[in-house]
Amino acid sequence: MWVADEQQRAMLDTVRRLCDRDIRPYVQEMDEKAEFRREIFNRFGELGLTGILIPEEYGGLELGYSTSTLVLAEIASVSAAYAVSIMVHWLCAAAITTFGTEDQKQEYLPRLASGELMGAWSLTEPNAGSDAASLRTAAAHQDDGYILNGTKSFISNGGAADVYVAFTRTSADRYSGITAFIIEKGWPGVSFGKKENKMGIRACDTRSMIFEDCYVPTSKRLHEEGQGFRVAMTMMDAGRINNAALTLGIAQGAMREAVKYAQEREQFGKKIGDFQGVQFMLADIKVGVETTAAIVARAAYKKDHGLPVTADASVAKMYSADVAMRAAENAVQIHGGYGYMKEYPVEQFFRDAKIFQITEGTNQIQRVIIAKRMLQGEV
Numbered sequence: 072m073w074v075a076d077e078q079q080r081a082m083l084d085t086v087r088r089l090c091d092r093d094i095r096p097y098v099q100e101m102d103e104k105a106e107f108r109r110e111i112f113n114r115f116g117e118l119g120l121t122g123i124l125i126p127e128e129y130g131g132l133e134l135g136y137s138t139s140t141l142v143l144a145e146i147a148s149v150s151a152a153y154a155v156s157i158m159v160h161w162l163c164a165a166a167i168t169t170f171g172t173e174d175q176k177q178e179y180l181p182r183l184a185s186g187e188l189m190g191a192w193s194l195t196e197p198n199a200g201s202d203a204a205s206l207r208t209a210a211a212h213q214d215d216g217y218i219l220n221g222t223k224s225f226i227s228n229g230g231a232a233d234v235y236v237a238f239t240r241t242s243a244d245r246y247s248g249i250t251a252f253i254i255e256k257g258w259p260g261v262s263f264g265k266k267e268n269k270m271g272i273r274a275c276d277t278r279s280m281i282f283e284d285c286y287v288p289t290s291k292r293l294h295e296e297g298q299g300f301r302v303a304m305t306m307m308d309a310g311r312i313n314n315a316a317l318t319l320g321i322a323q324g325a326m327r328e329a330v331k332y333a334q335e336r337e338q339f340g341k342k343i344g345d346f347q348g349v350q351f352m353l354a355d356i357k358v359g360v361e362t363t364a365a366i367v368a369r370a371a372y373k374k375d376h377g378l379p380v381t382a383d384a385s386v387a388k389m390y391s392a393d394v395a396m397r398a399a400e401n402a403v404q405i406h407g408g409y410g411y412m413k414e415y416p417v418e419q420f421f422r423d424a425k426i427f428q429i430t431e432g433t434n435q436i437q438r439v440i441i442a443k444r445m446l447q448g449e450v
């Protein structure tokens with residue numbers, strides 16, 4: 072864990088207590104049943120965590136990324152699924168904070184801050200993943216609004232969330248033909264696909280989102296028409312810092328379990344932690360955790376101070392996802408055969424870690440972003 076100030080430490084103690092009481096005892100059951108419990112999200116709301124990035128004037132805590140990253144890592148060290156749930160909620164709220172009109176902020180932010188409303192982010196489509204600019208969901212002008220038709224895929228919190236920032240095509244122009252909207256669950260023409268049966272983060276619902284002749288008034292357009300790609304890229308810079316913190320949390324959780332097991336398990340008449348082969352795996356996990364913590368803290372600091380952060384966010388996101396994957400793998404290895412069993416949390420960390428090398432820009436795409444920034448002379 073990187074250095075937290077007094078206020079952050081107090082908040083982390085509260086988050087830890089919530090996780091220990093409301094999540095940890097049920098984490099395996101919720102994973103097996105692929106069950107998202109809204110009451111846990113509501114508990115986040117009661118503590119103000121849902122509004123951590125929302126300005127105080129709209130009911131949030133306005134604590135910035137230096138704090139959101141700490142909180143997210145703490146939650147993810149117990150449940151990556153619930154960490155994803157609040158992370159995409161933050162992404163939705165941050166997009167409205169950054170690009171919304173005053174009316175939109177007044178209407179949505181206080182209720183997103185309290186957790187009364189849960190947010191989500193609808194960018195990906197069946198044929199537009201890494202190449203997000205090729206999205207096809209159509210928004211055609213009609214009266215004082217738009218008619219939406221198309222399908223979004225793999226939406227975290229899909230169906231569970233109340234408010235979605237969704238990206239559509241308003242003209243053929245690849246980048247300036249993309250427009251974002253605020254969409255509410257329950258509007259005519261909005262529906263959701265079946266819950267995806269996933270390898271990991273199973274307690275976070277993932278569904279497709281379907282628009283069929285869905286009328287959306289212009290007042291729900293987020294920012295100017297044609298500015299959607301800029302909205303998406305700006306917000307994903309910030310989102311990737313939180314994403315990196317989330318995977319740091321997985322690595323921390325794996326480390327905690329690996330150390331505990333190495334201190335308990337005996338073979339050849341010794342604790343397995345006495346074997347150098349096991350010590351090396353523990354040390355590798357620790358080095359990954361500490362280096363990631365430093366990278367995430369730096370990216371969060373830069374974001375909070377308004378400095379350019381695109382490359383830092385991609386470095387953090389990519390590196391942290393790989394560290395989490397390796398940490399979970401080493402933690403399973405240290406547990407031997409028991410690590411392969413669902414009774415031990417490391418099995419779930421291992422399955423959960425994988426998605427973060429894929430979502431919010433795959434690790435290959437992060438490398439593309441990093442190299443592009445380097446060649447542009449920015450880093």
Ligand SMILES: Cc1cc2nc3c(=O)[nH]c(=O)nc-3n(C[C@H](O)[C@H](O)[C@H](O)COP(=O)(O)OP(=O)(O)OC[C@H]3O[C@@H](n4cnc5c(N)ncnc54)[C@H](O)[C@@H]3O)c2cc1C
Nearest residue numbers: 192193194195200201202225226227429430431432433435
């Ligand atoms: C569990 C889960 C939750 C998700 N949550 C959300 C969400 O809340 N909101 C949302 O909008 N989306 C979400 N996604 C979608 C996710 O962001 C995409 O899956 C991801 O961006 C990759 O897109 P794709 O799956 O279409 O893969 P593709 O883009 O088809 O990529 C396939 C492979 O090709 C590689 N590749 C593609 N282009 C390049 C290139 N230029 N250079 C090198 N390699 C390349 C990729 O790295 C990958 O290895 C989620 C996905 C999952 C599985």
